[in-house]
Amino acid sequence: MIRIAHWIGGAERAGVSGRVGPVFNPATGEQTAEVDLASADEVDQAVRGAKEAAKAWRSASLSRRAAVLFKFRELLAARSGELAAVITSEHGKVLSDAAGEVARGLENAEFATGVPHLMKGSYSEQAATGVDVYSIRQPLGVVAGITPFNFPAMVPLWMCTTAIAAGNAFVLKPSEKDPSAALFLARLWREAGLPEGVFTVVNGDAATVDAILTHPDIAAVSFVGSTPVAKHIYETGTANGKRVQALGGAKNHMVVLPDAELDAAADAAVSAAYGSAGERCMAVSVVVAVGDVADPLVEAIAARLPKLKVGPGTDPESQMGPLISAQHRDRVAGYIEKTGATVVADGREADVPGDGYFLGVTLLDNVTPEMDVYTDEIFGPVLGVVRVATYAEALELINENEYGNGTAIFTRDGGAARRFQFDVNVGMVGVNVPIPVPVAYYSFGGWKASLFGDTHMYGPDGIHFFTRAKVVTSRWPDPGTSTVDLGFPTTR
Ligand code: NAD
Numbered sequence: 403m404i405r406i407a408h409w410i411g412g413a414e415r416a417g418v419s420g421r422v423g424p425v426f427n428p429a430t431g432e433q434t435a436e437v438d439l440a441s442a443d444e445v446d447q448a449v450r451g452a453k454e455a456a457k458a459w460r461s462a463s464l465s466r467r468a469a470v471l472f473k474f475r476e477l478l479a480a481r482s483g484e485l486a487a488v489i490t491s492e493h494g495k496v497l498s499d500a501a502g503e504v505a506r507g508l509e510n511a512e513f514a515t516g517v518p519h520l521m522k523g524s525y526s527e528q529a530a531t532g533v534d535v536y537s538i539r540q541p542l543g544v545v546a547g548i549t550p551f552n553f554p555a556m557v558p559l560w561m562c563t564t565a566i567a568a569g570n571a572f573v574l575k576p577s578e579k580d581p582s583a584a585l586f587l588a589r590l591w592r593e594a595g596l597p598e599g600v601f602t603v604v605n606g607d608a609a610t611v612d613a614i615l616t617h618p619d620i621a622a623v624s625f626v627g628s629t630p631v632a633k634h635i636y637e638t639g640t641a642n643g644k645r646v647q648a649l650g651g652a653k654n655h656m657v658v659l660p661d662a663e664l665d666a667a668a669d670a671a672v673s674a675a676y677g678s679a680g681e682r683c684m685a686v687s688v689v690v691a692v693g694d695v696a697d698p699l700v701e702a703i704a705a706r707l708p709k710l711k712v713g714p715g716t717d718p719e720s721q722m723g724p725l726i727s728a729q730h731r732d733r734v735a736g737y738i739e740k741t742g743a744t745v746v747a748d749g750r751e752a753d754v755p756g757d758g759y760f761l762g763v764t765l766l767d768n769v770t771p772e773m774d775v776y777t778d779e780i781f782g783p784v785l786g787v788v789r790v791a792t793y794a795e796a797l798e799l800i801n802e803n804e805y806g807n808g809t810a811i812f813t814r815d816g817g818a819a820r821r822f823q824f825d826v827n828v829g830m831v832g833v834n835v836p837i838p839v840p841v842a843y844y845s846f847g848g849w850k851a852s853l854f855g856d857t858h859m860y861g862p863d864g865i866h867f868f869t870r871a872k873v874v875t876s877r878w879p880d881p882g883t884s885t886v887d888l889g890f891p892t893t894r
Contacts, residue, residue, distance in 0.1 A: 430758055843861055
C-alpha cells in the first residue's frame with residue numbers, strides 16, 4: 403500500500419501522529435493509498451520551518467521570485483499530462499477534464515510571474531512642503547491554504563502562486579481524499595528552485611485544520627470547500643486574529659429566456675451540469691426556464707443525455723467519471739429517491755461499469771423552491787429545471803437563494819443580459835457562458851453563503867489578500883531649515 407507523506411523542509415516527511423486516512427480510486431472502488439494525518443505537533447513543526455523560510459524569502463528580489471515562478475510555470479506545462487493522470491487516479495474525473503483543471507491553474511502561475519509589476523506601490527511627491535508619501539505592499543509571513551477534493555491541483559494553484567510570488571511561505575492542507583496532486587506540485591516547486599520551507603504540505607483532516615486555525619504564527623488562511631466548513635473556518639480563524647477568506651458551496655442557476663438559441667442553451671446546460679459529474683462549485687445545478695421555452699428546452703436537454711458516456715476517467719471515450727466516494731454517490735442517489743419533482747432521466751438506472759462510484763445523469767423537471775433538490779447543494783450529476791413565467795420571477799428566485807457563486811443568462815437580447823448583470827446578487831455572471839470562472843487576471847469569488855470574508859481569490863484580490871500595505875511619509879529637509887513645531891502635522 404502506498405503511503406502518502408507530508409512535504410516539510412523541501413522534502414517528503416513521513417507522519418508520526420499514528421493517524422492515517424484511506425485514499426481510493428473512485429473508478430474501481432479500490433483503496434490505493436494511506437495518507438498521513440498531521441497532529442497539532444506536526445503542524446507546529448511545519449509552521450516553524452515555514453516561518454524561518456519566510457524571513458529569507460521576503461528578502462529575495464522581485465526578479466528572483468519571478469524567475470522561480472517562470473520556471474515553475476514551465477515545469478507545470480511540461481508535466482501537465484502526468485499531473486492530470488494523478489488527479490484522475492484519486493478524484494475520478496476524466497483525463498481531459500483533469501488537464502483542463504491543470505491548464506486553468508497554470509494561468510495563475512502565469513499571472514504570478516508578473517509579481518514585480520503587481521507589487522508596485524504608489525508615490526506622491528510634495529504631499530506637504532518637502533514631504534513625500536509612498537505606499538508599499540509587504541508579505542504577511544506564513545499563510546495557509548485549505549482546499550477541497552474537487553480541484554486537487556487548480557485550487558491549490560489559485561492560492562500558492564500568488565502567496566509565494568508576494569513573498570510569503572505557504573502551508574497547504576489539501577483534501578485528504580486526493581492528496582497526491584499537492585505533493586506533485588511540491589516537487590515541481592523544488593525543481594523550480596524555490597527555497598525549502600516556502601512551500602509546505604501538511605496532510606490531514608478536521609483536527610489538522612483546527613491546529614492551523616489556532617496556530618499563532620499563521621497570519622492568514624485561504625479556504626475553499628463547503629459552506630458549513632467555510633463558516634467554521636472564517637469564525638475560528640478570525641477569532642484567532644487571522645485574515646481569512648473562506649469560499650463555500652453553491653447552487654448555480656442558468657436562466658434561459660424565450661429568445662435564447664435553444665440548441666446552444668441545451669448544450670451549455672448539459673455540459674455545465676454533468677461535467678466532472680457535477681462536482682464543480684460552478685456547475686449549473688438549476689435551469690430556470692422562462693415562459694414557453696420550458697417544454698422545448700427540457701426536450702432538447704433530455705435528447706442529449708442518452709449519448710453521454712459514463713466510465714473510468716482513464717478511458718478516452720468517457721465523458722463523465724465516477725463520484726468521489728461510495729457514500730457521496732449514495733447521498734446523491736438519495737435525492738433522486740425522495741424528490742417530488744418529475745424524473746425525466748434517472749441516473750440510478752444507468753448502465754455503469756464495475757465497482758466504481760458511478761452514477762448516471764439525472765434530469766428533474768417541475769422542481770419548486772421548497773424541494774430539497776432545490777435548496778441543497780447536491781454536488782452530483784443532477785440537474786433540476788424550475789419553470790417560471792417571467793424574467794422578474796427568475797431574478798427573484800436567484801436573489802433569494804442562499805448561495806451566490808455563479809449564474810448565467812442565455813438570451814439573444816443584449817438589453818436583457820445587461821439588466822441581469824446589473825440586478826443579480828451573484829459574484830460571477832455569464833452571458834451565454836454557462837461556467838463563468840474568471841480568467842487569472844480577474845479574481846474569483848461568490849456572494850452570500852458562497853464566500854465568507856471580503857476578498858476574492860487569485861488575481862489582483864489574491865495579491866491584496868496575501869500582502870499588507872505600509873505607507874511611508876518622508877522628509878529630507880534642506881540643511882539648516884528644520885525648526886521645532888509642536889503643532890499637528892498639516893500639509894501646508
Ligand atoms: P469540505 O468542506 O468537506 O472540505 C474542504 C476542506 O476542509 C478539506 O481540506 C477538508 O479536509 C477540510 N474539512 C472538512 N471538514 C472539516 C471540518 N469539520 N473542520 C475543519 N476542516 C474540515 O469540501 P469538499 O467536499 O472537499 O469539497 C466540495 C465543496 O467545496 C462543495 O461544497 C463545493 O461547492 C465547494 N467548493 C467551492 C468552491 C468555490 O470556489 N466557492 C470551489 C470548489 C469547491
